[in-house]
Amino acid sequence: MRTAYKCRAYPPPEQAGVLNRTFGCVRVVWNRTLAWRHDRYRTQRAKTGLIQANAHLTAMKATDELAWLNEVSSVPLQQTIRHQQTAFANFFAGRARYPRYKSRTGRQSAEYTRSGFRYRDGRLLLAKMDRPLAFVWSWPEVDPASIDPTTVAVSKDPCGRWYVSFAIDVPAPDQLPVIGAMVAVDLGVKDFAITSDGERIPNPRHLARRDRNLARYQRRQARKIRGSSNHRKARAKVARAHRKVRASRTDFLHKTSTRLVRDHDVIVIEDLAVANMVRNRKLAKAISDCGWGAFRRMLEYKAARHGRQLIVVDRWLPSSKTCSACGHLLTQLPLGIRTWQCPSCGTRHDRDVNAAKNILAAGLAVTACGGDVRHSGALRVQSPGNQEPQPVKVGIPCP
Numbered sequence: 001m002r003t004a005y006k007c008r009a010y011p012p013p014e015q016a017g018v019l020n021r022t023f024g025c026v027r028v029v030w031n032r033t034l035a036w037r038h039d040r041y042r043t044q045r046a047k048t049g050l051i052q053a054n055a056h057l058t059a060m061k062a063t064d065e066l067a068w069l070n071e072v073s074s075v076p077l078q079q080t081i082r083h084q085q086t087a088f089a090n091f092f093a094g095r096a097r098y099p100r101y102k103s104r105t106g107r108q109s110a111e112y113t114r115s116g117f118r119y120r121d122g123r124l125l126l127a128k129m130d131r132p133l134a135f136v137w138s139w140p141e142v143d144p145a146s147i148d149p150t151t152v153a154v155s156k157d158p159c160g161r162w163y164v165s166f167a168i169d170v171p172a173p174d175q176l177p178v179i180g181a182m183v184a185v186d187l188g189v190k191d192f193a194i195t196s197d198g199e200r201i202p203n204p205r206h207l208a209r210r211d212r213n214l215a216r217y218q219r220r221q222a223r224k225i226r227g228s229s230n231h232r233k234a235r236a237k238v239a240r241a242h243r244k245v246r247a248s249r250t251d252f253l254h255k256t257s258t259r260l261v262r263d264h265d266v267i268v269i270e271d272l273a274v275a276n277m278v279r280n281r282k283l284a285k286a287i288s289d290c291g292w293g294a295f296r297r298m299l300e301y302k303a304a305r306h307g308r309q310l311i312v313v314d315r316w317l318p319s320s321k322t323c324s325a326c327g328h329l330l331t332q333l334p335l336g337i338r339t340w341q342c343p344s345c346g347t348r349h350d351r352d353v354n355a356a357k358n359i360l361a362a363g364l365a366v367t368a369c370g371g372d373v374r375h376s377g378a379l380r381v382q383s384p385g386n387q388e389p390q391p392v393k394v395g396i397p398c399p
Contacts (some may be wrong), residue, residue, distance in 0.1 A: 023108035073127035075116030109155035156237035175307035182266035184360030196354040257298040268363030311363035324357035
């Protein structure tokens with residue numbers, strides 16, 4: 001099993017200069033290769049593979065215009081070509097959208113394979129550098145000198161923070177003990193999640209809580225002259241505000257998903273079409289702030305890692321309109337109605353708890369029918385019944 005450790009890095013000015021030049025070369029190679037691919041297909045209707053793309057990189061480095069590409073390590077440039085080939089493979093397979101151009105104001109990164117770095121005794125030496133890169137190791141239970149990374153990725157976010165990620169192969173973790181509990185989760189906006197047990201997990205609304213500060217920083221940035229030093233500083237403040245929102249949301253999603261996987265053997269969720277739901281301009285911001293897609297991905301890999309069962313039921317299941325006691329189906333149920341009484345059996349339902357109970361029942365039916373209960377990616381899922389951080393300075397400093 002492959003995992004990664006992401007640490008804060010602290011390159012001195014000379015190393016930062018080398019890395020910034022590498023980022024710029026990576027960005028140029030990606031953008032020019034992408035434009036070349038697009039133009040080649042548009043004019044010649046020719047498909048481009050990894051061999052042709054690598055040959056184009058060699059030709060670019062041989063020109064006088066781009067001779068400065070030879071000043072940085074060739075490993076990140078070659079990895080850029082491989083990543084772009086993977087991006088196109090994912091696009092043609094329907095797993096991702098068409099690859100886009102990279103911007104100099106966004107997140108910058110460069111990946112090194114074994115031929116581009118040396119890692120010994122917890123010290124990382126990258127190509128074209130004469131001193132190890134300083135980083136902070138934040139996992140006291142893991143000895144940094146004992147890991148054997150296969151790839152190393154150095155990145156810098158828009159607010160100026162540096163990171164280094166070590167990808168390593170580790171044995172699969174021990175399976176969690178069987179508890180005998182199962183739960184269904186109904187995701188929402190007012191409450192982030194409602195379980196079939198009646199538990200409500202409040203929505204922290206990370207973006208909404210920092211919305212006023214973020215808007216103030218954005219107004220200040222808009223008043224600055226583009227390209228000026230003040231505009232660059234204002235843009236960094238906006239990026240820091242977004243980073244805090246993103247970190248808080250990721251921390252919440254990790255804690256929630258870990259608790260569900262640890263406390264239940266079977267977890268049932270709906271196959272929500274989040275990409276379609278955010279097209280509603282009135283709810284797009286609130287839905288995006290929830291992070292439903294990231295939450296499902298966390299449940300998927302954590303359940304697979306620890307031997308739990310994740311069941312994804314059909315998105316068209318009328319979970320809110322169906323009585324979980326007798327199965328009566330309402331013809332309509334507006335969103336404004338949060339509680340309703342079944343006209344058949346008289347049971348009074350909370351809309352969200354009732355939906356979670358119906359999702360659990362549908363998940364158990366999926367298991368009984370012997371369907372594929374672990375799904376990943378953005379594929380349409382149908383049930384077989386229908387034939388369907390803590391402070392960065394805390395840790396072990398590594399030179």
